[in-house]
Amino acid sequence: MKKRTALITGSTSGIGLGIAKAFAAKGYRLVLNGLEPDGAAIAGEVAGRAGVAYLFSAANMLNPEAIRQMVDEAAALFGGIDILINNAGIQHVAPIENFPDEKWYDIIGVNLHAAYHLTKAVWPYMREQQFGRIINIASAHGLVASEFKSAYVAAKHGLVGFTKTAALEGASFNITCNAICPGYVKTPLVEKQMDDQSRAHGIPESEVAAKIMLYKQAVKSFVPVEVIADMALLLAAEGSATITGTAIPLDGGWSAQ
Ligand code: NAD
Numbered sequence: 001m002k003k004r005t006a007l008i009t010g011s012t013s014g015i016g017l018g019i020a021k022a023f024a025a026k027g028y029r030l031v032l033n034g035l036e037p038d039g040a041a042i043a044g045e046v047a048g049r050a051g052v053a054y055l056f057s058a059a060n061m062l063n064p065e066a067i068r069q070m071v072d073e074a075a076a077l078f079g080g081i082d083i084l085i086n087n088a089g090i091q092h093v094a095p096i097e098n099f100p101d102e103k104w105y106d107i108i109g110v111n112l113h114a115a116y117h118l119t120k121a122v123w124p125y126m127r128e129q130q131f132g133r134i135i136n137i138a139s140a141h142g143l144v145a146s147e148f149k150s151a152y153v154a155a156k157h158g159l160v161g162f163t164k165t166a167a168l169e170g171a172s173f174n175i176t177c178n179a180i181c182p183g184y185v186k187t188p189l190v191e192k193q194m195d196d197q198s199r200a201h202g203i204p205e206s207e208v209a210a211k212i213m214l215y216k217q218a219v220k221s222f223v224p225v226e227v228i229a230d231m232a233l234l235l236a237a238e239g240s241a242t243i244t245g246t247a248i249p250l251d252g253g254w255s256a257q
Contacts, residue, residue, distance in 0.1 A: 005078040006236065007031035007071070007122070009061060009114065010088030012039040014187030015137060017046070018225030019085060019232050024050035026233060031055045031074040031081070033088070053078070061088045061114035062106065071121035080125040083236045086115040086159075087137040091189055093148045093196035104151045111155035112162070119166055123175070132175035133236045136163050137228070140183045140251040146216075148200045156181075160247045167245030176244035178235050183251030184213045186222040218253030 006023045010016040012034030020032055024046050032043035032054060040056045047054035055074050059066040075081055089111045092103040115136055126132025141149060142156035159179060166177035184190060190213070197212050198205040214220045227250055235243060249255045 003027070003029060004082040004236075005029040005031065005074070005080065006083035006085060007033070007074055007081050007118075008085040008087055009033045009118065011085075012036040012042040014189055015182070015185055015225055015228055016085070016087040017042065019087065019229045020046050021050075022226070022229035022233055023083075023236075024052050027052060028083070028236075029053045029078055031057065031070070031078075033057050033059055033061075033070065035060065062109045064113075064117045067114060067117045068121050071118065071125075075122075075125050080129055081122045082126070082129075082131060083133045083135070084118055084122045085135045085137065085232060086118055088114060089137065089139075089189065091149070091152050091193060093193055093200050095148055095200065096150050099150060107151035108155050108158075111152065112158045115159055115162060119162075119177075126170070126175045127173045130174045132170060132173065133240070134163075134166060134170070134175065134177040135232050135235050136160075136177070136179040138163070138179040138181045138247060140181050140216075140249060140254045142179060142181050142247060143249060143255045148197075163247060164245045171244065174241055176235070176241060178244060179247040180228055180231055180235075181247050181249045181251060181255070182228055183217050183223050183249075183254045185225060185228065187225070190222075214252075216254045216257070217251060218256065221252070223250055223252060 006028045011020040011032045043056035057070040059070040138159045139156045141153045142160040145153045163179040197208045
């Protein structure tokens with residue numbers, strides 16, 4: 001197999017970090033990104049352990065110019081981008097009536113607009129080489145809604161729609177685009193929600209996991225990061241050209257109901 005390069009946004013924490021480790025273990029060259037203060041060190045450790053070449057960028061996904069610069073710098077270094085994983089995401093839990101406007105715009109910005117800007121930036125490289133795999137980390141909330149998550153649900157539904165359009169436009173260039181829709185995964189994003197969920201639903205924080213998060217999943221356990229990483233590896237593979245335009249739930253049966 002040709003050495004492939006994967007750009008993963010938000011890859012210095014949680015799901016993105018898990019995906020980065022899995023791709024590193026398979027020998028992919030990595031472009032890592034995230035806002036964690038120790039992001040450069042985390043990236044160095046992930047790539048160093050697997051002995052793969054890498055680039056780290058702290059590009060802010062709210063800044064289209066920074067996104068383009070990251071993609072162009074990576075393409076200049078590695079000769080193109082083969083796999084794009086739009087993973088960076090943020091959340092805020094509050095009723096619509098009290099939802100802070102700036103949180104609404106930031107959530108749509110990071111979870112949806114950034115995926116558009118990144119896809120647009122990598123597209124010429126992928127079209128030129130007649131190979132591209134775009135994987136959007138959406139959510140079960142890209143398929144169904146929950147109360148108090150208006151911005152997030154809107155962004156993730158939008159991301160699923162964008163995935164389908166990119167799949168259609170990419171088909172003749174061997175560019176696929178798919179969305180992975182996880183249920184609850186125990187990451188810093190979910191840990192941070194415990195408090196907001198407890199306030200919004202009026203229940204103690206200790207009851208949030210069982211009563212709110214896992215309540216809708218038929219399988220009552222958090223989705224392991226490794227399961228999402230394995231799905232991303234499958235979608236990124238050379239032989240996965242006919243898997244495109246999908247929104248794949250990895251949600252313990254939540255969206256089956
Ligand atoms: P996380 O908070 O652990 O990681 C998010 C990453 O995104 C971090 O590296 C952070 O620095 C980065 N990020 C946030 N804002 C950014 C910005 N403006 N610019 C650049 N990077 C930015 O969260 P996670 O749980 O690993 O979530 C990853 C993705 O998975 C998100 O898109 C999230 O919506 C989705 N998801 C998570 C769950 C879950 O239960 N954890 C479920 C379904 C979908």
